[in-house]
Amino acid sequence: MQTSDMFLNLGISPEVIEYSDKILESLKERFEKIDFVAESNQIKVILAMQKNKVSAACFAGTTGYGRDDLGRDTLEKVYADCFNTEAALVRPQITCGTHALAVALSANLLPGDELLSPVGRPYDTLEEVIGIRDSKCSLKEYGVSYRQVDLLPDSSFNYDGIRVAINEKTKLVTIQRSVGYRRRPTFSVAQIGELTKFIKDINPNIIVMVDNCYGEFVETIEPSDVGADMIVGSLIKNPGGGLAPVGGYICGKKELIDRCAYRLSAPGLGQEVGASLTVNTQLYQGFFLAPAVVAGALKGALFAAALYESLGFTVTPDSKQSRHDIIQCIELGSKERMLAFTKGVQAAAPVDSYFTPEPSSTPGYSDKLIMAAGTFIQGSSIELSADGPLREPYTVFFQGGLTYSHAKLGIMMSLQTMIDEGFISLEGK
Numbered sequence: 001m002q003t004s005d006m007f008l009n010l011g012i013s014p015e016v017i018e019y020s021d022k023i024l025e026s027l028k029e030r031f032e033k034i035d036f037v038a039e040s041n042q043i044k045v046i047l048a049m050q051k052n053k054v055s056a057a058c059f060a061g062t063t064g065y066g067r068d069d070l071g072r073d074t075l076e077k078v079y080a081d082c083f084n085t086e087a088a089l090v091r092p093q094i095t096c097g098t099h100a101l102a103v104a105l106s107a108n109l110l111p112g113d114e115l116l117s118p119v120g121r122p123y124d125t126l127e128e129v130i131g132i133r134d135s136k137c138s139l140k141e142y143g144v145s146y147r148q149v150d151l152l153p154d155s156s157f158n159y160d161g162i163r164v165a166i167n168e169k170t171k172l173v174t175i176q177r178s179v180g181y182r183r184r185p186t187f188s189v190a191q192i193g194e195l196t197k198f199i200k201d202i203n204p205n206i207i208v209m210v211d212n213c214y215g216e217f218v219e220t221i222e223p224s225d226v227g228a229d230m231i232v233g234s235l236i237k238n239p240g241g242g243l244a245p246v247g248g249y250i251c252g253k254k255e256l257i258d259r260c261a262y263r264l265s266a267p268g269l270g271q272e273v274g275a276s277l278t279v280n281t282q283l284y285q286g287f288f289l290a291p292a293v294v295a296g297a298l299k300g301a302l303f304a305a306a307l308y309e310s311l312g313f314t315v316t317p318d319s320k321q322s323r324h325d326i327i328q329c330i331e332l333g334s335k336e337r338m339l340a341f342t343k344g345v346q347a348a349a350p351v352d353s354y355f356t357p358e359p360s361s362t363p364g365y366s367d368k369l370i371m372a373a374g375t376f377i378q379g380s381s382i383e384l385s386a387d388g389p390l391r392e393p394y395t396v397f398f399q400g401g402l403t404y405s406h407a408k409l410g411i412m413m414s415l416q417t418m419i420d421e422g423f424i425s426l427e428g429k
């Protein structure tokens with residue numbers, strides 16, 4: 001049976017197959033570049049594993065206090081070497097990306113200190129962590145003030161504004177690499193490097209932290225290679241490679257990571273405790289696979305961009321722009337189209353394909369979210385997923401795909417559903 005017949009079995013029409021093939025034909029050169037980056041990152045990961053003598057002994061877990069957990073301690077060295085930092089905290093006890101960021105911030109900001117975001121409003125869930133939206137146990141409640149400098153209308157850094165905002169209280173600067181649920185471009189590692197240098201030139205003691213969510217392995221370098229003191233992310237996104245069942249990481253300067261470990265467990269205990277239970281193999285193997293998984297996700301994102309762009313939708317980044325995270329934003333312009341799109345992506349999933357995504361309230365987010373995620377790991381967004389808050393301009397955020405073939409199928413199914421429900425026509429295309 002031909003692949004196209006297999007697509008027909010899934011309800012994908014010959015028109016959609018033909019149209020998709022045409023779009024994919026135009027992306028060959030870009031795909032080659034993505035493979036090149038993946039190769040470089042694959043070697044980087046292998047070198048870090050070899051240097052730290054990863055062995056079968058590392059895959060045995062510990063229980064209870066988790067003292068002398070060889071697998072956990074070695075994995076942290078592997079992350080630190082791969083991301084070119086002095087130290088790393090990589091733990092299943094870090095429950096998600098927001099938790100990792102909250103630990104990094106609250107460990108390194110004390111009462112009277114000020115936090116600055118020079119890149120506009122941070123990710124939705126950080127609003128309560130910081131206290132932009134009032135919350136119990138926010139940094140604001142503990143006497144940490146917050147300042148923000150918005151990007152200029154062309155999305156560049158407002159250097160003059162940042163210079164004015166930095167004052168004697170400014171202790172930590174947080175830079176979010178990826179777009180989040182906002183309308184702005186994702187920053188390249190080089191741009192983050194420039195901004196970091198600008199801040200360090202004003203005051204070298206300011207800690208620069210980068211929210212690296214969705215950015216890992218998209219380029220051949222990370223923000224920690226260009227001066228960031230801490231990078232933070234989630235293991236159910238890029239670096240978990242789809243296999244990590246839970247966890248987060250913080251990599252950076254040793255004195256900062258020590259504080260994070262004290263905050264995560266308890267003062268005095270730090271990194272010495274924290275049983276790895278049964279997750280070590282998955283964390284190692286996931287990290288090993290991550291460069292290839294990220295490459296597949298990037299190809300899917302690029303395909304989505306080129307396809308929806310050709311149909312007249314505004315997409316960010318567009319099919320020509322360089323990419324710095326795995327997120328593809330597609331402005332669909334209406335709630336109904338968002339529902340159809342996510343329904344199509346869900347229908348392509350290996351898990352829960354018979355469900356239709358429904359808008360729902362989610363802790364940490366102020367608007368209702370819609371999410372297509374037929375994932376093996378709950379909420380994992382390195383797996384193929386499409387989501388977004390139900391608010392103007394009704395942008396869907398498409399990301400992930402453990403294999404490129406699945407990402408491709410998801411996009412084709414989204415298009416098919418949009419056509420079936422009368423929102424798009426391929427006639428004359």
Ligand SMILES: *Cc1c(COP(=O)(O)O)cnc(C)c1O
Nearest residue numbers: 096097098123178180211213234
């Ligand atoms: C996903 C994400 C986070 C953290 O989200 P969790 O769902 O808590 O893992 C933070 N910042 C950005 C930019 C993200 O994409």
